[in-house]
Amino acid sequence: MEFKIGKSNSTKVIYAFENCDLCGLSETLKAYVNENKLFKGKRGEIFTNLGPNSENLILVGLGKKDEISLENIRRSFLKLGKTLKANNVSSCDIKINKFEGICYKLTAQAIMEGIINSTYSFDKFLKEKNDKYSCEIFLEVEEDKKEKISDGIKEIKVLTEAVFMCRDLVNRPANDIYPETLANFAKDELEKVGVNVEILEKKQIEALKMEAFLAVSRGSDLPPKFIIMKYLPNKDEKPIVLVGKGLTYDAGGLAIKPATGMVDMKTDMGGSAAVISTMYAIGKMNIQRNVIALVASCENMINGSAYRNGDIISSMKGSTIEVINTDAEGRLTLADALYYGASKLNPECIIDVATLTGACIYALGGKVVGAVSNNDEIFEKVKNSADIVGEYLWRFPVFEEHRESVKGKIADLLNSTGPGSGGAITAGIFLEHFVENTPWVHLDIAGPSHSATAWGINPQGASGIPVKTLYNFVKKFNK
Secondary structure, three states: OEEEEOOOOOEEEEEEOOOOOOOOOOHHHHHHHHHOOOOOOOOOOEEEEOOOOOOOEEEEEOOOHHHOOHHHHHHHHHHHHHHHHHOOOOEEEEEOOOOOOOOHHHHHHHHHHHHHHOOOOOOOOOOOOOOOOOOEEEEEOOHHHHHHHHHHHHHHHHHHHHHHHHHHHHHOOOOOOOHHHHHHHHHHHHHHHOOEEEEEOHHHHHHOOOHHHHHHHOOOOOOOEEEEEEEOOOOOOOOEEEEEEEEEEEOOOOOOOOHHHHOOHHHHHHHHHHHHHHHHHHHHOOOOOOEEEEEEEEEEOOOOOOOOOOOEEOOOOOOOEEOOOOOOOHHHHHHHHHHHHHHHOOOOEEEEEEOOOHHHHHHHOOOOEEEEEOOHHHHHHHHHHHHHHOOOEEEOOOOHHHHHHHEOOOOOEEOOOOOOOOHHHHHHHHHHOOOOOOOEEEEEOOOOOEEOOOEOOEOOEEOOOOHHHHHHHHHOOOO
């Protein structure tokens, strides 16, 4: 899709609220639509009048006027994007209106984002690629808003490009994306946009005494990689540190998953895909904020060297961990990555992102990110960022009993607390042990990172969540 400011006098797009007067139609067409109840303005409803001897227009429903939101706009214009493609519309005009309580620029971006998301498909491994479709979309804007909307066009293009990058990474299978190729992808793509990428090999990881991370990696023939991505435009500013879970495949280790549960375990690196893609957007948009992203990447597999249920392992921090369940591996890799960030990078705050627990899905369903945090102010900034971009986020409560359940008797910590213990919460508490009192938010994306069905503006498969939340959080950190 190509967005331009101006007017083409081609297909006209008109959007309307539920049961509102249909301005812009001829009286004849308006009467025909109303009499036959062809369009009521419900959210995402579409009516087309295209082709020879038509008025060459498309109606888009926005739903009830008092329920207007950026997310409703995104979803309605996703439907428009699909309609444009289905009718092979080559160009169209959309007038940008101002809605009560919604910024003019954000409205334009929501319209564009919905349309762009209608174009996503993952066809990397198909012999016959999906048909490519393009449409020139002209945005009619007020003269004094042209510069702002022009900036908005650039930003939403970059941000959706980053979201699509994340989706592609998560959708790619584990024989295509594994620690080495994930690290190389980060280096190749991020250094183009001004992000410095350093890849630590196994010996360097051993020198850091990342024993928890290394224990998880032992069962795989593929060596682990520790990926450090730095974007530091400002001198003497503490960085925001992003940490992404990088399990490029999770068989469960010796606590092996059932076959049906393994099919989608290529997606267990959704956290790493999110932080890599966020760094891409930050670099390409030249956001003036220091950010460092970390990914401890490996596979959780089985061989004669694999770590076992019942083992006691150490960590970079020196805390010992009793391995109750080798399938609770993500928190072990994150533990060392978080401690590295907290102890070596002097961060302003740390945000970690992980497809961490099935318990989070049981608690919140498959569309909500679960959060654990040690800092109200930082959490609220993350939550506000998620709300603006239309990603669902909910903070879990933490009680003393949760904290006690993570403590071990023969080791400092337990890596799993078992059924009925609030597993999404206790996993977060486990991670908190390694952030050294740094302001921190843990985001469990086990549900919304990947879905068997399309929902909202997200396609079947990977969603790209929470790239938009992270980008917006960094961009607006001091605003």
